[in-house]
Amino acid sequence: MLIQFLIVTTALFIIIRIILGFKKGSISRKNLIFWVGLWLIISVIVLLPRTTNFFAKILGVGRGTDVAIYLSIVFIFYLLFKLGLRLEKIEREITKIVKEIAIKSRGDKNP
């Protein structure tokens, strides 16, 4: 099917980008394993949709593809949440830096 071809090519393209990023040093080893693993799993599911039927039976969901979609939505929310926390952390770190600069640049002119 065309959809399978499209998704798998996209996955391959992304995997190559990730590996190149890792070689360049812009992606950490942890992220490399995680993202390559994720896209490999996606490719397997797309090429052999029946593999998901096994999980569908365990979870009590009708079709394997539905399981894949449900899980991806949960996963995306989780990622968004993690991203939000991460951003908050970065914001706080920026504040720390700005604060340090404000204090330092006054130096001995303290009240």
Add this chain to the structure above:
Amino acid sequence: MNSITQKTATPKITVIIPAYNEEKTIQQVIREVKSYTENIIVIDDGSTDNTRKMAEQEGAIIYHHIINRGLGGALSTGIQAALLGEADIFLTFDADGQHRAEDIPKMIKPIIEEGADIVIGSRLLNLSKNMPVFRKLANHIANAITYILFGIKTTDSQSGLRCFNKKTAQLIDIKTNSMEVSSEIIKEIKNHNLKFVEVPIQAIYTDYSLSKGQNFILGLKTFIKLIILKLFK
């Protein structure tokens, strides 16, 4: 060294004024505060207008944030700066002109006379009748959320007029950047078991001061951040 003489001397009162684009009101605010203390720290929180210059003209001590970080960041810088300046009593005061400098002695009194650790000036504790209805409602909601999340009852958790002693200044650890800092301070009161007093104050609501501060969307954002703060310390 000579801690006894230091203790008996009159306490050094430092007023911390966080300011972001407040060129219209900052000079008036500094002038009014000046009749109560000479130690005025203005944190110019990355203003894009003349706030910094205006405050400098009035002789305030300026700490400059190179980029805007929000109320929490500005207060945190201000408290650290005041600690460096060896303040004994710390006051936070809004730059938008909504507070009356006349309330300052009232704020300091519980610290000196009753041994309070922190005093919050409440705009809703009996006196203030001139708060617009929507503000009142929003404040009630904020107070309820603060109580549910942090277990402290206040009548005005979002007030910008606060006064505290050195112990409190050293203890409270401000993590949040923006408006949720007000509730965070309440949380710190609970965490460190600080002696907390509320004092009624009068707020001056002008169209200008109303255009500042929190609006509904900002309030919602604050709420979400507070929950994050509660869940992940």
